[in-house]
Amino acid sequence: MTSNYASPRELRLAARAGRFNEPTSGHAPGFLQANLMIVPQAHAFDFLLFCQRNPKPCPLIEVMSPGAREPRCARGADIATDVPGYRIYRNGELADERDDVGDLWQGDFVSFLIGCSFSFEDAVVQAGVPLRHVEQGCNVAMYRTNIACESAGPFHGEMVVSMRPIKSRDVAKVVEISGRFDVAHGAPVHIGNPGAIGIADLAHPDYGDAVRVEDDEVPIFWACGVTPQWVAQKSRLPLCITHAPGKMFVTDVKG
Known part of the structure; x- marks a missing residue:
């Protein structure tokens, strides 16, 4: 890199x-x-x-x-x-x-x-919480979900999310930090079970690169600005x- x-x-x-x-x-x-x-x-x-x-x-x-x-x-x-x-x-x-x-x-x-969401990553790292995709020099993992967006004219489709695995002890800290950044998607839209938002396999993201989720980590999902690309395709x-x-x-x- x-x-x-x-x-x-x-x-x-x-x-x-x-x-x-x-x-x-x-x-x-x-x-x-x-x-x-x-x-x-x-x-x-x-x-x-x-x-x-x-x-x-x-x-x-x-x-x-x-x-x-x-x-x-x-x-x-x-x-x-x-x-x-x-x-x-x-x-x-x-x-x-x-x-x-x-x-x-x-x-x-x-x-x-x-x-x-890249905009809040520096604040997370500065708070002592490592981010695996940053450490590995790869792209963040992004997934299409079953969370419907509200339509407007021809634009319709489901939300895309980015995922970062976070150690259980740091989840509350990361939620609080990212919540300060409204212009960077703010707090997560989902924590934990990917199947609940329509993601079948974390090892196969729709965009970006897969990163492992360790046993002591929780997958956290933020709304993602790749959503318009998926919406443009569907529309x-x-x-x-x-x-x-x-x-x-x-x-x-x-x-």
């Missing part, structure tokens, strides 16, 4: 130059990281309504003007080049994955920056662009 970037700007410039294309967990500690959803303006109001109706998986950091590529939360950045990985969906199918979408840019694109949206799972836009906003 590349040595950690402490500066959001340095990480963004490395992504823009093609030098960094890894998950952003563990990088730029203390700064808000964001999931990205880009839709044509014709679908922007419905997606904004979807986010407002589903604030746990979709806590909004910023909604950009049509065609804009420089976010207010990261001046000098370019939303089309400064994410370590992008996914392009057409009619609900993954059509392409790339590290730059500048040549696909349209003047009617509206970009949504949505809070990410058969003609076109949308998202971040690749785990590869966030890192803002200049302190968490």
Whole structure:
């Protein structure tokens, strides 16, 4: 794994130059990281309504003007080049994955920056609670669930969650810490039995990398900003662009 970037700007410039294309967990500690959803303006109001109706998986950091590529939360950045990985969906199918979408840019694109649970991880680690995916330098495990989101226009589907195994003695501490970060999904949506939220096998995540859960650990599940990707697939949206799972836009906003 590349040595950690402490500066959001340095990480963004490395992504823009093609030098960094890894998950952003563990990088730029203390700064808000964001999931990205880009839709044509014709679908922007419905997606904004979807986010407002589903604030746990979709806590909004910023909604950009049509065609804009420089976010207010990261001046000098370019939303089309400064994410370590992008996914392009057409009619609900993954059509392409790339590290730059500048040549696909349209003047009617509206970009949504949505809070990410990576933003509270530094506070958890600083409190003395290790996170296995950070230690192993891999992506967090993410799963589709049976938790229905509230629909808006064409947007409908189930919540995606991220999972972190936490020692039993630290569960209350981690719940309290993450609960301070409303813009980063806040407190967990489920603790313990994955089957209760429709997850059949923790060893086979739908996104990201599997991590082991030890005997003295409890799987804890947070709402995840990959939810819009799954919703866009289920909704058969003609076109949308998202971040690749785990590869966030890192803002200049302190968490």
